[in-house]
Amino acid sequence: MFSSSRFSPSRFTARRRVLAAAGASAALALTLAACGSSGDSSSMPGMDHGSKPSASSSSSSSKSPAMGDMPGMDHMASGNGLSDGKDGYRLTSKDTTLPGGKQAAYGFTVTGPDGKAVTDFAVDQTKRMHFYAIRSDLTGFQHLHPTMAADGTWSADLSALAPGSWRMFTSFTPNSGTGKGKDFVLSRTVTVPGDAAKTPLPAPAATTRVDGYTVTVKGELMAGMAHPLTVSIAKDGKPVTDLQPYLETYAHLTSFHEGDAAFAHLHPTTKVTGDNGGPALSFHAELPTSGNWRLFLQFRTGGKLHTAALTLRVG
Structure with missing residues (x-):
């Protein structure tokens, strides 16, 4: 026989409330996890909306009608681009x-x-x-x-x-x-054709100079993982705040992997509001493999396009 004191209506009701609360918490956790896995950063201005921002993804991404007109949009292509x-x-x-x-x-x-x-x-x-x-x-x-x-x-x-x-x-x-x-x-x-002397890849560095501008990159990247990357631009020691839009963004960033020249984009998340970009620009970076990557940053000031290059080490 079961004891009536162990299974009184009041204790049974309290226990049901505890279980219900636990269930609700678990459901909330699953919901948040699902939201995170869908790439919540894709709602940011200028953010790529590909299904997977990895350059090594095996499936092609589709354009999202809801985001296709956002300034600074840089669409993601699947694969590393090494096939025809x-x-x-x-x-x-x-x-x-x-x-x-x-x-x-x-x-x-x-x-x-x-x-x-x-x-x-x-x-x-x-x-x-x-x-x-x-x-x-x-x-x-x-x-x-x-x-x-x-x-x-x-x-x-x-x-x-x-x-x-x-x-x-x-x-x-x-x-x-x-x-x-x-x-x-x-x-x-x-x-x-001709004498193809190989040029050694410059060592990884956080800063480079082009046309009198100093470009600094901050961010610790790990292969296959999404990380924020910040690029800041200065001239004569002063922050640059007159960046002009170039291809619907303040800076176009392309990268190539040392050894095989695998291709990847680093996607801008800074919203374009006029000819007043800078000095700091944000990017969504996810490079698929470790090693050295050569980054080419293109930005425009005074109607002139500048191209800065530096080597980034990905762990």
């Missing part, structure tokens, strides 16, 4: 070599899963195609916006290239077809 094809889309080019020491045009086409040239591209940061050229030793960085002919053939007008192996990256988003709304980075290599 993904999900049926392929980067094709007849150019396997380019002349060195003078301007040269690189011609290419993006074909879709049906094998036909893609001609319908979405606008991303004011452009339908972003093109990057980087030498294998991570020197000679160029960021261009090529032009497309009616048949889908693109032409990127490159400045003089030094001899060596170069990788040509294309970053784009189809505006129709099976890949509509997905962000892609595809690349191919090109050889520039």
